[in-house]
Amino acid sequence: MIKLSHVNKTYANGHQALKDVSFELAAGEMAFLSGHSGAGKSTLFKLITRIEKPTSGQIIVDNQNLSRMKPSKIPALRREIGVIFQDHKLLFDRSVFDNVALPLIVIGMPHDEIKKRVRAALGKVGLAGKETQSPITLSGGEQQRVGIARAVINRPNILLADEPTGNLDQDLSDEIIDIFSDFNRVGVTVLIATHDLRQVERLGKRTLQLNNGELVAPDDFSNDNKHSSGDR
Amino acid sequence: MTTYLIRHLQVLFATLGDMRRTPMATINTLLIIAITLLLPSLLYVATKSAQSLSSNWQGRPQISIFLDKDLSDSNARLIFEEIQLHPSIELAEFITPEQALAEFRVLSDDNISLEQELVFLGGNPLPASIVVMPDRASAKSENLLALKAQLSQFEGIDTVRLDLDWTDRFNAILLVFSRVSMLLSGLLALALVLIVGNTIKLLIYNRRDEIEITKLVGGTDTFVRRPFLYYGALFGFLGALISLGLLLIAAELTHKPISDLAALYSSDALIHQATLIEIFALIAIGTFLGWLAARWSVAQHLRNIQPK
Numbered sequence: 001m002i003k004l005s006h007v008n009k010t011y012a013n014g015h016q017a018l019k020d021v022s023f024e025l026a027a028g029e030m031a032f033l034s035g036h037s038g039a040g041k042s043t044l045f046k047l048i049t050r051i052e053k054p055t056s057g058q059i060i061v062d063n064q065n066l067s068r069m070k071p072s073k074i075p076a077l078r079r080e081i082g083v084i085f086q087d088h089k090l091l092f093d094r095s096v097f098d099n100v101a102l103p104l105i106v107i108g109m110p111h112d113e114i115k116k117r118v119r120a121a122l123g124k125v126g127l128a129g130k131e132t133q134s135p136i137t138l139s140g141g142e143q144q145r146v147g148i149a150r151a152v153i154n155r156p157n158i159l160l161a162d163e164p165t166g167n168l169d170q171d172l173s174d175e176i177i178d179i180f181s182d183f184n185r186v187g188v189t190v191l192i193a194t195h196d197l198r199q200v201e202r203l204g205k206r207t208l209q210l211n212n213g214e215l216v217a218p219d220d221f222s223n224d225n226k227h228s229s230g231d232r
Numbered sequence: 233m234t235t236y237l238i239r240h241l242q243v244l245f246a247t248l249g250d251m252r253r254t255p256m257a258t259i260n261t262l263l264i265i266a267i268t269l270l271l272p273s274l275l276y277v278a279t280k281s282a283q284s285l286s287s288n289w290q291g292r293p294q295i296s297i298f299l300d301k302d303l304s305d306s307n308a309r310l311i312f313e314e315i316q317l318h319p320s321i322e323l324a325e326f327i328t329p330e331q332a333l334a335e336f337r338v339l340s341d342d343n344i345s346l347e348q349e350l351v352f353l354g355g356n357p358l359p360a361s362i363v364v365m366p367d368r369a370s371a372k373s374e375n376l377l378a379l380k381a382q383l384s385q386f387e388g389i390d391t392v393r394l395d396l397d398w399t400d401r402f403n404a405i406l407l408v409f410s411r412v413s414m415l416l417s418g419l420l421a422l423a424l425v426l427i428v429g430n431t432i433k434l435l436i437y438n439r440r441d442e443i444e445i446t447k448l449v450g451g452t453d454t455f456v457r458r459p460f461l462y463y464g465a466l467f468g469f470l471g472a473l474i475s476l477g478l479l480l481i482a483a484e485l486t487h488k489p490i491s492d493l494a495a496l497y498s499s500d501a502l503i504h505q506a507t508l509i510e511i512f513a514l515i516a517i518g519t520f521l522g523w524l525a526a527r528w529s530v531a532q533h534l535r536n537i538q539p540k
Contacts, residue, residue: 049448049539051448051538051539051540072452072453075447075450075451075452075453075455076450077450078447078448078449078450079449079450083448089441089444089445089448090445091441091442091445102445102446102449102451103449103450106446106449106450106451106452106455107450108235108236108239110235110238150449154449154450
């Protein structure tokens with residue numbers, strides 16, 4: 001589903017964020033991405049969502065080569081990927097409902113359908129009944145969950161989460177990660193960037209570790225991964 | 233198709249809602265647009281009015297026929313009736329020496345010296361005259377000259393005066409005036425596009441976060457720019473409506489002096505009455521210029537806003 005080959009990313013200021021990163025995430029796979037802050041996790045997400053272009057190397061997402069993707073095709077790519085941002089990226093002058101509904105509004109879904117889906121998504125992340133509130137009145141953890149509801153509302157094939165449990169206590173973190181697990185169980189490819197080693201251990205999924213922009217032991221496939229690559 | 237329409241209606245109402253949320257800024261912009269549209273509209277009305285004036289004169293310029301001073305009233309009437317029956321003449325008006333004097337009194341401000349002169353002259357020196365309006369078929373210069381020559385043959389007619397020079401000059405001035413108005417209108421249209429474009433630019437940067445996030449969740453460029461295009465078109469549309477209101481006020485304010493002026497020339501009201509088509513044209517032009525400005529602004533600035 002996601003395949004990077006020899007990807008380098010050097011920013012205009014000379015900072016080399018990623019060095020020769022290669023990995024493949026099979027369809028329906030769930031993996032963690034760990035590494036110290038500044039190791040390149042966010043850059044990796046930006047490359048997959050085509051916010052940034054790699055300096056060199058190839059990125060293929062859902063059989064589409066991002067380097068050769070026309071700008072007009074980018075929206076379609078992003079509709080397939082639900083992203084949970086570390087800074088939530090919510091609109092504070094809009095209600096929770098409007099924030100969560102945005103990915104459906106941009107595809108022109110009828111209002112009744114949007115209403116149903118938003119209610120369901122908010123219920124799933126434990127924010128039922130908060131539709132009319134402004135995100136600013138919510139706690140950090142609740143804002144995070146609004147972001148999750150927005151990421152999953154359009155039933156994407158891929159979920160990327162950047163530190164989704166950063167602001168949450170243990171119980172809530174477990175709950176959130178379990179939500180991702182649920183999505184993974186129904187076939188969604190999930191990649192979670194996290195410091196939270198407890199979650200990594202708890203779920204026992206494959207972990208990609210970035211260190212100063214380099215993937216540590218990229219060939220160190222876990223059993224889980226061998227299984228998936230065998231399918232391909 | 234229906235969902236497409238519904239989507240557009242949603243954006244339309246959302247944009248109207250956004251405008252209402254910032255009433256002062258919106259009213260400012262609308263007034264600027266209205267005034268920018270008002271000036272070309274006024275120039276247009278003025279040109280149109282002058283043209284209708286000119287077509288009243290030039291299309292069928294008046295011919296003034298001055299009768300012999302010592303002609304009796306009954307003979308003068310006979311000549312008048314004969315001229316009325318002339319096939320090339322649509323309208324003829326008989327002006328008695330008394331009427332002519334009355335008109336002269338109205339036009340001259342210094343009545344005392346006029347009275348003195350009348351005493352000196354020993355009575356009204358003005359002859360009876362006939363003002364004639366040829367029909368459309370005879371409106372060409374050469375036909376008019378022929379008509380003038382014919383009329384000169386009449387017994388009892390002193391002079392026949394045809395005011396072609398004056399109307400030619402008037403038309404030449406009018407042409408210059410309408411060219412200058414067109415040029416000014418073009419410049420004002422450009423100014424309008426720049427003003428609205430700049431307003432849209434500010435709106436775009438105010439909504440930077442929203443644009444970024446919309447692009448992040450897969451909003452297309454068309455989707456992102458649509459509200460701004462509506463903003464521009466609505467600005468133009470509402471600005472044109474206000475401009476129409478201002479035109480009405482201007483018409484109300486100038487109605488009295490202009491009809492007074494018209495009465496002096498025993499002419500109908502000179503002011504051009506806007507037709508329904510012209511009203512629609514103003515609204516359409518306003519809307520189009522607003523949309524164009526938004527389109528231009530969006531093309532310049534939306535590209536710069538990309539998710540980070």
